[in-house]
Amino acid sequence: MKSWWTSEKPLMIERAEKDDLPDLAKLHAECFKQNWGTAELTTMFEQKGVFILIARTSRVTGQANLGFVVIRSVAGEAEVLTIAVSPKQQNRGIGRKLMEAAIFQLYSDRAEALFLEVDDTNSAALKLYKKLGFKQVGERKAYYATSEGSGTALVMRCDLL
Numbered sequence: 499m500k501s502w503w504t505s506e507k508p509l510m511i512e513r514a515e516k517d518d519l520p521d522l523a524k525l526h527a528e529c530f531k532q533n534w535g536t537a538e539l540t541t542m543f544e545q546k547g548v549f550i551l552i553a554r555t556s557r558v559t560g561q562a563n564l565g566f567v568v569i570r571s572v573a574g575e576a577e578v579l580t581i582a583v584s585p586k587q588q589n590r591g592i593g594r595k596l597m598e599a600a601i602f603q604l605y606s607d608r609a610e611a612l613f614l615e616v617d618d619t620n621s622a623a624l625k626l627y628k629k630l631g632f633k634q635v636g637e638r639k640a641y642y643a644t645s646e647g648s649g650t651a652l653v654m655r656c657d658l659l
């Protein structure tokens with residue numbers, strides 16, 4: 499009989515290393531039309547205050563990157579630069595796990611607030627952010643030039659302290 503441990507393929511949340519970035523670029527392209535390539539992710543990865551968390555299955559059970567979040571934290575204020583979960587893995591709690599891990603990290607770093615911008619028609623992302631306690635603090639019309647939605651970005655904030 500298989501144990502729950504091997505049959506469940508537990509999800510790990512880990513800090514990205516530089517050699518993860520080409521695979522994350524592929525994942526980003528699956529999720530966004532205006533996607534970030536390896537070069538853009540590398541530039542971001544090397545910026546001060548930026549960290550990337552990856553959700554993946556363990557090396558023992560066959561490692562696969564299922565999603566990732568890119569955070570920039572400067573002088574007590576942090577921002578979600580992007581979050582992407584592989585389309586086949588969406589709506590299974592992975593985005594929430596990534597956001598929670600990022601928030602725990604920021605909280606222990608004493609960051610005061612986490613901000614993000616999201617298309618106002620992105621219902622899955624909005625549902626996730628609202629559940630985590632994000633509140634709308636602004637709106638940027640015609641922000642996403644190539645958006646399939648209204649193109650309006652909502653600016654959201656979550657207090658961490």
Ligand SMILES: CC(=O)SCCNC(=O)CCNC(=O)[C@H](O)C(C)(C)COP(=O)(O)OP(=O)(O)OC[C@H]1O[C@@H](n2cnc3c(N)ncnc32)[C@H](O)[C@@H]1OP(=O)(O)O
Binds near residue numbers: 615616617625
């Ligand atoms: C700051 C930014 O980057 S904004 C852009 C966000 N990224 C994208 O839009 C890229 C494409 N989308 C994705 O990668 C993912 O759908 C994400 C990151 C938005 C969410 O990640 P997921 O792993 O799918 O979210 P997760 O499963 O944790 O669900 C969180 C909540 O959203 C809801 N949700 C997730 N997907 C959907 C969906 N397709 N339709 C409706 N609700 C959804 C879930 O039901 C859940 O709410 P619940 O707890 O009431 O059930």
